Amino acid sequence: MSGTARSRGGSRVQLTLDRTVNVAPMMGRTDRHCRYFLRGFSTRMLLYTEMIPAADLVRGNCARLLEFDPEEHPVALQLAGCDPQQLAAAARTGEEAGYDEINLNCGCPSDRATGGVFGAYLMQRPETVASCVAAMRAAVRVPVTVKMRIGVIEGRGRAAVEASRRFDEAERGALYRFVRAVRDAGCDAVIIHARKAVLGGLSAQDNREVPPLQYEVVSQVKTAFPDLPVVLNGGLREPDAILSLLDVLDGIMLGREAYHRPVLLARLDALVFSREPNPSSLHPNRETLDAVARTHAIERMQRYIERQLAQGEKLSAVIRHVQGLYAGEPGAHEFRRTLSEGARRPGAGAEVLAAAVASTQAR
Numbered sequence: 077m078s079g080t081a082r083s084r085g086g087s088r089v090q091l092t093l094d095r096t097v098n099v100a101p102m103m104g105r106t107d108r109h110c111r112y113f114l115r116g117f118s119t120r121m122l123l124y125t126e127m128i129p130a131a132d133l134v135r136g137n138c139a140r141l142l143e144f145d146p147e148e149h150p151v152a153l154q155l156a157g158c159d160p161q162q163l164a165a166a167a168r169t170g171e172e173a174g175y176d177e178i179n180l181n182c183g184c185p186s187d188r189a190t191g192g193v194f195g196a197y198l199m200q201r202p203e204t205v206a207s208c209v210a211a212m213r214a215a216v217r218v219p220v221t222v223k224m225r226i227g228v229i230e231g232r233g234r235a236a237v238e239a240s241r242r243f244d245e246a247e248r249g250a251l252y253r254f255v256r257a258v259r260d261a262g263c264d265a266v267i268i269h270a271r272k273a274v275l276g277g278l279s280a281q282d283n284r285e286v287p288p289l290q291y292e293v294v295s296q297v298k299t300a301f302p303d304l305p306v307v308l309n310g311g312l313r314e315p316d317a318i319l320s321l322l323d324v325l326d327g328i329m330l331g332r333e334a335y336h337r338p339v340l341l342a343r344l345d346a347l348v349f350s351r352e353p354n355p356s357s358l359h360p361n362r363e364t365l366d367a368v369a370r371t372h373a374i375e376r377m378q379r380y381i382e383r384q385l386a387q388g389e390k391l392s393a394v395i396r397h398v399q400g401l402y403a404g405e406p407g408a409h410e411f412r413r414t415l416s417e418g419a420r421r422p423g424a425g426a427e428v429l430a431a432a433v434a435s436t437q438a439r
């Protein structure tokens with residue numbers, strides 16, 4: 077699939093997407109304000125929404141959640157569900173709203189997922205997921221992708237922890253059956269969180285730290301399915317490590333690090349998309365690059381906040397996502413405190429950002 081086409085709504089849809097750098101779907105974080113903020117660090121990366129249940133979307137309960145700013149493109153909508161027709165209808169709604177990709181969540185180990193409704197639980201049902209992907213694929217022209225784990229295990233206690241660390245041939249067989257099923261159903265790319273989901277044994281939060289990451293398993297998926305774009309997710313932090321992974325994989329997806337240290341996205345943009353012959357030559361300019369990215373982000377968000385406040389949005393709803401702008405820098409604490417206090421002041425506006433920046437220098 078390549079090129080562009082007209083969507084039903086008449087707008088232009090992009091049928092091929094650059095998947096080199098992606099920001100992960102994160103409930104409670106990657107809402108439209110967060111995505112707008114992060115877009116300021118790189119125009120090329122692909123941004124994902126929070127997960128939206130297909131059932132809610134079809135019932136019309138989430139229209140507001142679908143809203144996004146044109147500057148967010150390219151942006152992918154993540155859906156949750158296991159009913160092919162419902163997912164197809166939700167995917168169509170997403171495409172009509174202008175999303176550039178529809179993604180199915182098969183990686184979330186939350187309690188609702190273990191109740192059999194969505195998420196990592198679906199990795200035990202490759203045929204069901206294949207039916208869902210085929211229905212979504214038939215319903216939209218934009219890419220349909222799957223976000224998944226390297227495997228799932230059920231249970232609690234020591235045995236589950238031990239099992240979660242292993243990766244044996246039976247597990248590889250299950251993983252490849254799943255990938256083959258979704259690829260054959262028309263999935264355009266898989267995004268693989270490189271650790272197993274532990275169903276019923278760990279909280280979703282704990283299951284983002286343990287079991288250990290197994291990047292080599294994801295690289296082996298790429299070797300086994302060379303024509304399928306494979307994006308690796310989980311625990312990525314350092315640009316050099318990311319660049320090495322990009323030698324073998326089609327892309328990387330950053331979750332927490334992108335949210336808590338967004339300036340990293342500007343660094344990655346320079347390293348990955350500028351096609352520098354010697355990326356390490358950019359390292360001496362890191363401070364300058366970071367400073368330019370921060371100034372640009374502040375100016376852009378000041379204008380955005382003014383527009384959002386004029387439309388009746390709460391200042392705190394936008395500003396909470398900017399907290400990580402000075403992460404790891406002198407003045408980070410003052411920046412965060414000035415932002416939080418400023419956002420609570422009645423009548424406060426975009427000037428809170430400038431005050432927070434000034435506070436980093438007044439230490």
Ligand SMILES: Cc1cc2nc3c(=O)[nH]c(=O)nc-3n(C[C@H](O)[C@H](O)[C@H](O)COP(=O)(O)O)c2cc1C
Binds near residue numbers: 102127184309311
């Ligand atoms: C607060 C939070 C919410 C998340 N919500 C979702 C979600 O809605 N859908 C999803 O597929 N993954 C979700 N994830 C998992 C991330 O997409 C990602 O797979 C995980 O954080 C590992 O990547 P990281 O180590 O780069 O953070 C969430 C993660 C966090 C921290």
